Amino acid sequence: MSEAGFELAALTNGQSVDLCEVPVLSLSAFGQAVLAGVAARQRVSALFGAASPLPGATRLYAVIADDEQNMLFAAAADVLGDEFPSLTPRCPQLHLFEREIAEQFGLRPVGHPWLKPVRYCRSWTGRDAWGRTPDAPIPPAVGDFYRVDGDEVHEVAVGPVHAGVIEPGHFRFQCHGEQVFHLEIALGYQHRGVEAALIGGPNARTLPYMETLSGDSTIAHATAYSQIVEDLADCQASPRAQAVRGIALELERLANHIGDIGALSADVGFLPTASYCGRIRGDFLNMSALLCGSRFGRGLVRPGGIGFDLDAERAAELGRRLDAGEKDTSVAIELLWNTQSAMARFEFIGPVPTHVAAELGLVGPAARASGLERDVRRDQPSGIFCFTHIPVSTCETGDVYARAYLRWLEIQHSIAFIRDQLRALPGGASRAPVRALAPNRFAVALNEGWRGEVCHVALTDAQGRFARYKVVDPSFHNWTGLAYALRNQEISDFPICNKSFNLSYCGHDL
Amino acid sequence: MIKVTLARLQQKYRTIAYPDGAPPPLPDRFRGQPLFDTARCAADCSACFDACPTGAIDKRDPGHIDLGKCLFCTACADACPRNAISFSTDYQLAASSRQALVVGRERAAVAAAAAALDNKLKRLFGRSLKLRQVSAGGCNACEADCNVLTTVGWDLSRFGIQFVASPRHADGILVTGPVSQNMALALKKTYDAVSDPRIVIAVGACAISGGPYIGHADANNGASALVPVDLYVPGCPPQPLTILDGLLRLIGRIADGTRQK
Numbered sequence: 001m002s003e004a005g006f007e008l009a010a011l012t013n014g015q016s017v018d019l020c021e022v023p024v025l026s027l028s029a030f031g032q033a034v035l036a037g038v039a040a041r042q043r044v045s046a047l048f049g050a051a052s053p054l055p056g057a058t059r060l061y062a063v064i065a066d067d068e069q070n071m072l073f074a075a076a077a078d079v080l081g082d083e084f085p086s087l088t089p090r091c092p093q094l095h096l097f098e099r100e101i102a103e104q105f106g107l108r109p110v111g112h113p114w115l116k117p118v119r120y121c122r123s124w125t126g127r128d129a130w131g132r133t134p135d136a137p138i139p140p141a142v143g144d145f146y147r148v149d150g151d152e153v154h155e156v157a158v159g160p161v162h163a164g165v166i167e168p169g170h171f172r173f174q175c176h177g178e179q180v181f182h183l184e185i186a187l188g189y190q191h192r193g194v195e196a197a198l199i200g201g202p203n204a205r206t207l208p209y210m211e212t213l214s215g216d217s218t219i220a221h222a223t224a225y226s227q228i229v230e231d232l233a234d235c236q237a238s239p240r241a242q243a244v245r246g247i248a249l250e251l252e253r254l255a256n257h258i259g260d261i262g263a264l265s266a267d268v269g270f271l272p273t274a275s276y277c278g279r280i281r282g283d284f285l286n287m288s289a290l291l292c293g294s295r296f297g298r299g300l301v302r303p304g305g306i307g308f309d310l311d312a313e314r315a316a317e318l319g320r321r322l323d324a325g326e327k328d329t330s331v332a333i334e335l336l337w338n339t340q341s342a343m344a345r346f347e348f349i350g351p352v353p354t355h356v357a358a359e360l361g362l363v364g365p366a367a368r369a370s371g372l373e374r375d376v377r378r379d380q381p382s383g384i385f386c387f388t389h390i391p392v393s394t395c396e397t398g399d400v401y402a403r404a405y406l407r408w409l410e411i412q413h414s415i416a417f418i419r420d421q422l423r424a425l426p427g428g429a430s431r432a433p434v435r436a437l438a439p440n441r442f443a444v445a446l447n448e449g450w451r452g453e454v455c456h457v458a459l460t461d462a463q464g465r466f467a468r469y470k471v472v473d474p475s476f477h478n479w480t481g482l483a484y485a486l487r488n489q490e491i492s493d494f495p496i497c498n499k500s501f502n503l504s505y506c507g508h509d510l
Numbered sequence: 511m512i513k514v515t516l517a518r519l520q521q522k523y524r525t526i527a528y529p530d531g532a533p534p535p536l537p538d539r540f541r542g543q544p545l546f547d548t549a550r551c552a553a554d555c556s557a558c559f560d561a562c563p564t565g566a567i568d569k570r571d572p573g574h575i576d577l578g579k580c581l582f583c584t585a586c587a588d589a590c591p592r593n594a595i596s597f598s599t600d601y602q603l604a605a606s607s608r609q610a611l612v613v614g615r616e617r618a619a620v621a622a623a624a625a626a627l628d629n630k631l632k633r634l635f636g637r638s639l640k641l642r643q644v645s646a647g648g649c650n651a652c653e654a655d656c657n658v659l660t661t662v663g664w665d666l667s668r669f670g671i672q673f674v675a676s677p678r679h680a681d682g683i684l685v686t687g688p689v690s691q692n693m694a695l696a697l698k699k700t701y702d703a704v705s706d707p708r709i710v711i712a713v714g715a716c717a718i719s720g721g722p723y724i725g726h727a728d729a730n731n732g733a734s735a736l737v738p739v740d741l742y743v744p745g746c747p748p749q750p751l752t753i754l755d756g757l758l759r760l761i762g763r764i765a766d767g768t769r770q771k
Contacts, residue, residue, distance in 0.1 A: 140692040160696045165653050165657045167650055167653065168645055188692050189693050190645075190690055190692075191690055191691075192723050192728050192729050204560070204562065204585060205722055208722040209722055212716075213649070214650065215648070216650045216651060276662075278661035278663075289539070292539055293540045293541050295747075296651045296654075296747065298581075298746065299584055308539060331517050332517065332521065335513055335514065338513055506647070506648070
């Protein structure tokens with residue numbers, strides 16, 4: 001039962017329901033249910049299209065997270081023609097989801113204020129929301145950009161190839177002198193066609209796809225996928241496997257948070273913290289490699305459990321390295337907070353107020369830095385986080401400083417969590433056998449990756465194959481937050497604003 | 511200032527001694543070159559072939575594997591009913607030719623045959639090699655482990671190798687990712703913007719062969735579809751040491767064919 005009195009399917013994280021239990025509403029009731037949920041402080045974790053049993057129709061699915069009740073709600077609606085009423089004007093956090101539906105299924109969200117492609121690729125249905133012919137090339141990021149006109153306004157275009165060793169994207173600034181009026185971000189350069197390739201799985205490639213959706217979030221995505229498979233195959237990962245996954249997830253967070261604080265220091269020219277953190281990040285990646293041989297946790301998380309056990313000797317070694325890493329980290333990072341000239345470059349830069357963060361549907365550290373108390377590990381716990389609680393930290397100011405300092409708080413909590421787990425590692429097999437997946441199910445798995453909520457939704461067909469597999473990387477929610485953060489900032493502050501979010505291009509482009 | 515100095519003392523000197531000293535220890539679970547004990551294979555068994563996500567194992571060439579496609583994921587070893595597949599901890603996997611990446615037990619040494627540039631190029635780039643990195647559909651793992659080489663722990667610049675901000679400043683490009691369709695033009699333009707003579711380094715299974723994205727309509731099966739590749743560094747992602755080893759062989763800092771013990 002949702003806020004507005006609609007009968008919606010209720011699930012918890014990592015749980016599935018029969019596909020027929022997801023109510024198929026009229027489009028207007030579907031829209032009202034989503035809007036009512038968001039009005040009642042729920043948020044949209046996923047909104048996507050899939051094939052409908054009705055000929056020629058597309059079925060839209062929404063997954064709404066109620067963090068206060070620790071529940072998820074799901075609903076569906078069929079689009080019979082080639083358009084549907086856009087909800088974006090009343091619910092901005094849907095804007096990219098609707099653009100994605102337009103691109104993948106060729107359906108026009110009528111009334112969408114900024115209907116552009118998301119990834120610049122062909123639709124799956126042969127229908128095209130922009131009326132392009134099937135053989136017309138689709139060059140990335142080509143098209144209208146939001147423009148500010150005026151004699152003294154100029155436009156700055158950056159990318160796709162950037163100055164650093166980072167992924168490609170295109171940034172278009174509308175500037176008045178140094179001041180940025182507006183930033184529009186056009187992505188899609190990294191599009192590899194993963195979602196389309198996941199249909200018909202699982203198969204030999206499914207796990208490598210999951211591990212490379214966003215390669216720095218291998219554990220978060222592989223864990224969400226494993227939760228989906230375990231639920232659909234009715235198998236349970238042992239408490240030991242769950243604990244090791246939790247340790248690996250926090251190691252992933254630690255390496256990236258530490259690296260980000262170092263990179264932020266580098267962007268303001270504070271080299272001690274920059275160079276120490278760059279190296280210490282590697283020490284934490286090597287702790288993941290201690291677990292499984294791969295610095296990015298490749299091969300560690302498998303459906304049914306884990307690919308490598310954490311024996312007592314290895315746990316002790318991890319504990320020793322964690323102690324040394326903690327000492328190095330705190331010395332390197334405390335130095336930053338104690339340096340006024342560096343702090344002056346962080347404070348009041350790139351602010352995202354709480355109400356804007358909520359309207360845009362931000363997740364992860366970006367949301368928490370703006371005062372939104374949301375964390376999947378606490379609000380929609382699964383695996384080890386059902387038994388152990390990690391404190392959720394928030395800041396109020398929503399600026400670069402808040403996004404940096406929040407990472408430091410999370411670093412400390414993650415280290416404490418891992419130490420706790422190592423002290424009393426539960427027993428159990430590394431891996432439980434995985435059977436065939438149940439047919440005609442609707443499964444949702446969420447996970448708090450280091451950038452925020454990783455959401456996977458799987459729909460199985462009558463043979464237990466994936467009829468649709470939806471991936472929502474946290475970056476999909478958060479890129480708009482970065483664009484907003486640049487408003488009225490100096491263009492020279494773009495690097496630190498960008499780094500304070502450090503979003504994934506490939507996780508967005510899929 | 512005193513805090514900065516104290517922190518500096520606490521953090522110590524951390525640059526690795528390699529290549530003059532020993533390489534940094536690799537984790538015991540590190541997966542280097544896969545090894546096949548074909549004597550153990552049952553007739554008509556295709557378990558490893560069927561399990562491989564990228565077709566790195568060729569049924570017609572038993573006991574050999576294409577390191578350019580291998581994700582080092584252990585799917586083959588897990589599937590093998592007779593434990594015939596293991597992974598060595600050999601990190602020296604870079605090669606100068608695509609063919610040299612297809613290795614087996616007797617051809618193992620070929621993998622380390624990442625040859626140095628010819629004399630003319632070595633004279634140009636041997637002591638100063640500036641690279642523009644292009645991520646073309648990479649998942650940010652290869653990118654991250656290229657980036658790590660620039661940290662104080664690895665200190666890539668002591669070899670005269672540096673990542674630079676513009677192809678106009680570069681002697682070559684280092685490509686990661688399967689080369690998504692949407693990056694094909696940008697990759698070509700970046701390559702064209704580097705003046706001749708120039709080199710191309712493909713890092714990771716994606717950039718060499720497409721990796722998990724082999725055959726995807728949205729990608730190009732790696733860099734060689736668009737630009738000529740001079741050095742292939744296998745892995746998913748490659749260990750930083752594997753990348754460094756390949757780069758040092760390329761500039762002739764480590765002699766051809768020799769393998770570090």
